[in-house]
Amino acid sequence: xxxxxxxxxxxxxxxxxxxxxxxxxxxxxxxxxxxxxxxxxxxxxxxxxxxxxxxxxxxxxxxxxxxxxxxxxxxxxxxxxxxxxxxxxxxxxxxxxxxxxxxxxxxxxxxxxxxxxxxxxxxxxxxxxxxxxxxxxxxxxxxxxxxxxxxxxxxxxxxxxxxxxxxxxxxxxxxxxxxxxxxxxxxxxxxxxxxxxxxxxxxxxxxxxxxxxxxxxxxxxxxxxxxxxxxxxxxxxxxxxxxxxxxxxxxxxxxxxxxxxxxxxxxxxxxxxxxxxxxxxxxxxxxxxxxxxxxxxxxxxxx
Numbered sequence: 001x002x003x004x005x006x007x008x009x010x011x012x013x014x015x016x017x018x019x020x021x022x023x024x025x026x027x028x029x030x031x032x033x034x035x036x037x038x039x040x041x042x043x044x045x046x047x048x049x050x051x052x053x054x055x056x057x058x059x060x061x062x063x064x065x066x067x068x069x070x071x072x073x074x075x076x077x078x079x080x081x082x083x084x085x086x087x088x089x090x091x092x093x094x095x096x097x098x099x100x101x102x103x104x105x106x107x108x109x110x111x112x113x114x115x116x117x118x119x120x121x122x123x124x125x126x127x128x129x130x131x132x133x134x135x136x137x138x139x140x141x142x143x144x145x146x147x148x149x150x151x152x153x154x155x156x157x158x159x160x161x162x163x164x165x166x167x168x169x170x171x172x173x174x175x176x177x178x179x180x181x182x183x184x185x186x187x188x189x190x191x192x193x194x195x196x197x198x199x200x201x202x203x204x205x206x207x208x209x210x211x212x213x214x215x216x217x218x219x220x221x222x223x224x225x226x227x228x229x230x231x232x233x234x235x236x237x238x239x240x241x242x243x244x245x246x247x248x249x250x251x252x253x254x255x256x257x258x259x260x261x262x263x264x265x266x267x268x269x270x271x272x273x274x275x276x277x278x279x280x281x282x283x284x285x286x287x288x289x290x291x292x293x294x295x296x297x298x299x300x301x302x303x
Contacts, residue, residue, distance in 0.1 A: 031249075031250040
């Protein structure tokens with residue numbers, strides 16, 4: 001499949017919609033589990049707490065300091081608990097990333113709904129964990145120089161009494177931070193599918209993803225923007241629409257890689273032909289010796 005067609009978000013969305021209708025359990029349940037676990041469980045928690053956070057933003061600085069003072073005795077207990085829970089969610093989401101990717105490919109190939117595939121990513125768990133950790137580390141390393149610029153701007157504005165300098169610097173720094181993160185995210189766009197589908201190391205997956213993104217960054221950016229608008233559409237439906245748009249978006253993330261690397265096989269798969277493959281032989285019949293042909297009865301004697 002040509003790269004321009006494979007990276008077309010409308011084509012990928014149509015494929016994801018067909019998979020949703022064909023295998024609703026795999027797409028909906030697997031996609032929502034992944035959504036909840038990604039980012040340490042923040043996907044589901046953020047939806048619940050978003051309205052409460054809006055109210056917290058209205059608090060004054062003194063109120064927040066008072067809250068921190070009240071929580072200080074519990075920090076020694078809360079911080080280890082939060083850390084352990086975050087690590088657990090990170091590991092679980094990495095496991096589901098691999099399994100959900102394989103479930104998407106299985107449904108594209110066969111047209112069958114098999115939720116068990118979502119939980120079949122244990123063999124690539126270590127590679128996925130390391131790949132996600134390295135990508136996050138690179139994002140943090142890229143943010144350090146921007147943080148240094150922020151501190152320098154704060155120091156200059158505080159000593160010189162130039163409040164306007166901080167305002168303009170803050171806007172410019174935020175834009176720079178967004179550009180750097182988007183650039184890195186585009187380069188790492190294929191890391192998770194590569195880890196899930198290919199037998200390679202984490203560093204090799206990052207390198208291959210960066211090379212695949214070369215010359216295609218604008219199209220991947222448009223793919224990102226389409227998914228953002230898809231998420232906004234789900235939010236506009238009182239957040240309930242996210243229960244539908246988020247699984248579709250997760251399917252698109254893996255389907256687009258399969259279209260790029262295995263698109264020539266799509267006409268033979270269910271997604272291209274609409275035909276189901278023949279049933280595989282049952283395990284109890286494996287290795288059964290071939291049966292000899294039936295012996296015809298003897299002819300009656302003549303004469």
